[in-house]
Amino acid sequence: MSYVDEVYERVVNQNPGEVEFHQAVKEVLDSLKLVISANEENYRKMGLLERIVEPERIISFRVPWVDDNGNVQVNKGFRVQFNSAIGPYKGGLRLHPSVNQGILKFLGFEQTFKNSLTGLPIGGGKGGSNFDPKGKSDREVMAFCQSFMTELSKYIGADQDVPAGDIGVGAREIGFLYGQYKRMTGLYEGVLTGKGLNYGGSLVRTQATGYGLVYILDEMLKHNGKDLNGKKVVISGSGNVAIYAAEKAQQLGAIVISLSDSAGYIYDESGIQLDLVKEIKEVRRGRIKEYADVVKTAVFTEGKGIWSIPCDIALPCATQNELDIDDAKELKKNGCFAVAEGANMPSTRGATDYFLENGIYFMPGKAANAGGVATSALEMSQNSQRLSWTFEEVDEKLHDIMVNIYAKAADAADRYGVSGNYVAGANIAGFEKVVDAMMAQGIV
Structure with missing residues (x-):
C-alpha cells in the first residue's frame, strides 16, 4: 500500500462518520500522489502527511443563550485550528443547523490550501455552531453571538487566529461578535474580518x-x-x-x-x-x-x-x-x-x-473561491497599518491575486504532466508552500 493510501485509511479509521472530511482528504491526497511518490521516503520519515491531515487543535464548547421567551437555549460551538505553518489561522465562522465537527474539519483542511494559494501569510482554520439565525430576532442573534464570543475570545487574536464570516454570519453577526470581543479583551484589533467600514472593515469584502x-x-x-x-x-x-x-x-x-x-x-x-x-x-x-x-x-x-x-x-x-x-x-x-x-x-x-x-x-x-479570504487578509493588512484603501485599490489587488492563483494552478499541473487539470494543479501548488514551511519549522 502506498504512503498516500495508508494515510487516507488512517483518516477514515480515526475519524468515523466524518464523510465530508474523508472526501476532502481523499481528493487532495489523490491529486498529490505524483508529488508524494517523488519524496515518499522523506515524507514518510517526517510523518508529513499524518501531520497535514490532523488539525493542530480543535476547541469545542457549549453556547448557552436566552431566547425572546426567556427560555435558555444551548448550542454547540467549535473552532478548528487546522494549520498555522504559513501564518495565523484564518477561516470563517458558519452558523447553520448542519454544522458539526466533521464538516468544520473538512472546511479547515480545504482552507489551509486555499489560503496558501493566495500567496498571503495566513494559515487554515474554520469554526461555527449549529445555531440557526434564520427566524431569530436581532436580540436573539446578539445574545447567541455574545455567548459564543465569550468562549471563543480565549483562543483567537490578530496574530493567532482571525475568523471571518461564512454561511449565516454576515455584517450583523460580525458586529455583535466584534463588540463582545472588545468587551472581553479590551483590545481594538483586527481579530475579525468582514467588519463594518466604519470600524475597520475593507471595501470589496462583500463582493x-x-x-x-x-x-x-x-x-x-x-x-x-x-x-x-x-x-x-x-x-x-x-x-x-x-x-x-x-x-x-x-x-x-x-x-x-x-x-x-x-x-x-x-x-x-x-x-x-x-x-x-x-x-x-x-x-x-x-x-x-x-x-x-x-x-x-x-x-x-x-x-x-x-x-x-x-x-x-x-x-x-x-x-x-x-x-x-x-x-x-x-x-x-x-x-x-x-x-x-x-x-x-x-x-x-x-x-x-x-x-x-x-x-x-x-x-x-x-x-x-479564494477571493473572499484573500480580501480578508487584505483587511488584516489595512488594520495592522491603520489604513483604509480605496475600492479600486482593493479590487485591483484581488484581481491580481486571482490571476496569480490561476497561474500557480496551471503551472503546477504542467510541471507534473497533467496540463489543464486545475484540481491537481491547485492542490499541488497549495501543498508545496505549506509543506516547505512545515519542513523548515521542524516537528511541530
Whole structure:
C-alpha cells in the first residue's frame, strides 16, 4: 500500500462518520500522489502527511443563550485550528443547523490550501455552531453571538487566529461578535474580518468571493480561447457569493439566467435583474421565489433541478455536494463547457471526475473561491497599518491575486504532466508552500 493510501485509511479509521472530511482528504491526497511518490521516503520519515491531515487543535464548547421567551437555549460551538505553518489561522465562522465537527474539519483542511494559494501569510482554520439565525430576532442573534464570543475570545487574536464570516454570519453577526470581543479583551484589533467600514472593515469584502470567482473563471477561459461575453450562466445560491458573481459576470458581458435558494430556483431567460435580487435577499431577507412574483419573464421551480437549465457556464455557489454526477452529465448534454466553484466542495467527487474526463474546464473551490479570504487578509493588512484603501485599490489587488492563483494552478499541473487539470494543479501548488514551511519549522 502506498504512503498516500495508508494515510487516507488512517483518516477514515480515526475519524468515523466524518464523510465530508474523508472526501476532502481523499481528493487532495489523490491529486498529490505524483508529488508524494517523488519524496515518499522523506515524507514518510517526517510523518508529513499524518501531520497535514490532523488539525493542530480543535476547541469545542457549549453556547448557552436566552431566547425572546426567556427560555435558555444551548448550542454547540467549535473552532478548528487546522494549520498555522504559513501564518495565523484564518477561516470563517458558519452558523447553520448542519454544522458539526466533521464538516468544520473538512472546511479547515480545504482552507489551509486555499489560503496558501493566495500567496498571503495566513494559515487554515474554520469554526461555527449549529445555531440557526434564520427566524431569530436581532436580540436573539446578539445574545447567541455574545455567548459564543465569550468562549471563543480565549483562543483567537490578530496574530493567532482571525475568523471571518461564512454561511449565516454576515455584517450583523460580525458586529455583535466584534463588540463582545472588545468587551472581553479590551483590545481594538483586527481579530475579525468582514467588519463594518466604519470600524475597520475593507471595501470589496462583500463582493470579494463572487468577484474573485469570475476573475479566475475569466482567466481560465482566456487561456483556453474562450470568453464570457454573451455566454449564458447558471448560478446556484443567492447569497453574497452568488449575487456578486452574477454582478461581475454581467459586467463582463455574460447573461446570468438563474439563481436559487434552499426552496428552489428561478429561471429568467431575459437575464436576472440583480437590483431586484438584492432588494429581496439583502434588504428584505426574503426568498428567491419572490423574484418570479414580480418579473413576468421569470419562472420559479420548487426543489432541486437548477443544473438541468441549458447554459454555457455553471457556477455552484450554494453548499457542499450540491452538484452530483447526474447533474454533471446533464450540464454536459445541454452544452455547458465550463464550471467554477464558488462554494466549498459543491461538486461531488463523481461530478469532478466527470468534468475532468469529459473536457469541461473546471476550477475547484479552493482556487476559485479564494477571493473572499484573500480580501480578508487584505483587511488584516489595512488594520495592522491603520489604513483604509480605496475600492479600486482593493479590487485591483484581488484581481491580481486571482490571476496569480490561476497561474500557480496551471503551472503546477504542467510541471507534473497533467496540463489543464486545475484540481491537481491547485492542490499541488497549495501543498508545496505549506509543506516547505512545515519542513523548515521542524516537528511541530
